[in-house]
Amino acid sequence: MDALLLERIETNFARASAALFGCAVGAALWTASRIVGFEPTLVFAFALATGLAAFWLCRRALDTVQAAEQFRLAPFEPVEFESIELDELLLTESDRREPEELMLGDADRLHPTEPLILDDILSAIGPEARVVRLFDRKAMPTPGAFHARIDEWRGREPIAADASQALSKALAELRRSLR
Secondary structure (H helix, E strand, O other): OOOOHHHHHHHHHHHHHHHHHHHHHHHHHHHHHHHHHHHHHHHHHHHHHHHHHHHHHHHHHHHHHHHOOOOOOOOOOOOOOOOOHHHHHOOHHHOOOOOOOOOOOHHHHHOOOOOOOOOOOOHHOOOOOOOHOOOOOOOOOOOHHHHHHHHHHHHOOOOOHHHHHHHHHHHHHHHHHOO
């Protein structure tokens, strides 16, 4: 892009941003004064004047910043590099290798005469394996047994299994009496 086009683009963006700022100030003043309850015609004129003033101030501020932003480069001379030839860093034809193709041979084929043996490692795991027993529904303790184990671990007396049945009966009787 040429410099003139870039300058026009920057100028138009500066104008657009100043206009947006002016509109935002005017809209904020319009909204605030309508909330307070001033006369709309007077408020509109005042908000318009304030928005134009904000636009003008923002535009002037951006012009001064844009004028100060023109950077000048110091003149420099390119430096000649010395070429250093190192034989060990240069690749030659002797360094090329032909790509080896991956070929499947007869040794890689499955022979249908040999049986495919699948080992079930879960059957070999002993009863002390907690990870497998964690998901086994038959080995899972009932909520009462689990609670008893927690109480035993805490050092409390476990609650008798009959207490839950007695509580269930008492709640059922209470429901019947409320009907």
